[in-house]
Amino acid sequence: MEQAVADMQGDLVKVRQSYAEITATQRRLMKQKEQAEELAEDWKKRAQLALEKGNEELAREALSRRQQQVDSADSTQSQISSQKENIDNLYVSMQELESRILEAKSKKDEMVARARTAQSTQKVNDMLTGVTGKTSMDAFSRMEEKVDMLEAAAEVSSEMGSTPLLKGSSRGVEDEFKLLEAGSAVDDELEKMKNLLAPSSGPKGPKEVDDELEQMKKDAGL
Template identity: 45%
Template sequence: MELIKRIQRVISANFNSVVASKEDPEKILEQAVMEMQENLLRLRQGVAQAIATQKRTERQAASAQSTAEEWYRRAQLALQQGNELLAREALTKRQSYVDAAKTFSSQIGEQIEIVDRLKKDMRSLELKIAEAKTKKDMYIARARSAEASYKLQEMLSGGSATSSLNAFERMEEKVLQIEAKSELITQMGSDDLQKQFDSLEAANDVDSQLAAMKTQALSEGENTPQQQLPQGENY
């Protein structure tokens, strides 16, 4: 049926437009499902109307058949009473209702086919709506994930993220500078202290060496015999 084909084209177009569209995917999918449900509602109303038309035609056919039978009995009654002219008129009237009953019966067959086709289309659309709802949930989840990923990448590559990262880098550099200065001051203090101890140790070494030299000189003086100056020599 043309209606169900048009609905299918609308469904396909709506779902395919989600990927390329810059609009909110959730709104697009919700709108697509809503349109499908509206189409289903109209289709159900069409089925109900077709069934009602079929039932009305069936009642009309039954009524025409019943009326035709009634006129046939009247024709029999007129003929039994010897009134052939009246019997002929009754049969003529009966024939018009027989023809009407045949027309209604033919319409009933066509209407049954229409109702069956509409019911089939309705069941097909119901299945497609169920499938669309499942796809909608899946596409919405994927769209949310893609949007979150996009925002994250945008944040990481954007100016604000770069500025924030640069701020951390500057802070790290500043901390490293402070640590280097602290280490340098500590090292300088340690060097000054070391120099003082080195000076003390050097002084002690000099004193020790001087004392040793004095001791050695004294010892050598005691062990060396004194030389007598020759008498009569004056200087």
């Protein structure tokens, strides 16, 4: 686009130069025509003066010179008329070229502005777009939802910690079963020790006593 505008501006400079040169030539021809017409008028007056003085030969010469100037003026007028059409066409072309340059500049400025706007929009979108393709605003929304859930869970936990357990609740039942299981284990151990200490049907030998002692140590965790 920049090069196209530069080329048209270069063409416009050339057209203006040509227009200036042709216009200058046209003005010079018009001045020559005016001079020829003035000389023709002067020779006409001289011819009249010569006739008044009775010098017909001199009057004839004056009229001959007048005709030369008239012919020169007519020839110059033909050149002026011929160049006038060229000047008019060149002027129209120059105006059209100027209009095209202005239009091209306007389009160029518009395209530059659109390109800058597109680049700015793309940068903003890139900043808002995450790696997964979702916008950062979506990520913030998901984070906010998680925070809300954590806050709600913390609030429920706090309420449960400050409220006494009701009888028959799931936590109370578990605690009661643990107490029962612990008591049952103690009772079983006590019963086992009673059985070991109770007299058997016959006297025990040293080996049996040693075995029972080892068993008691194991049961006691020694």
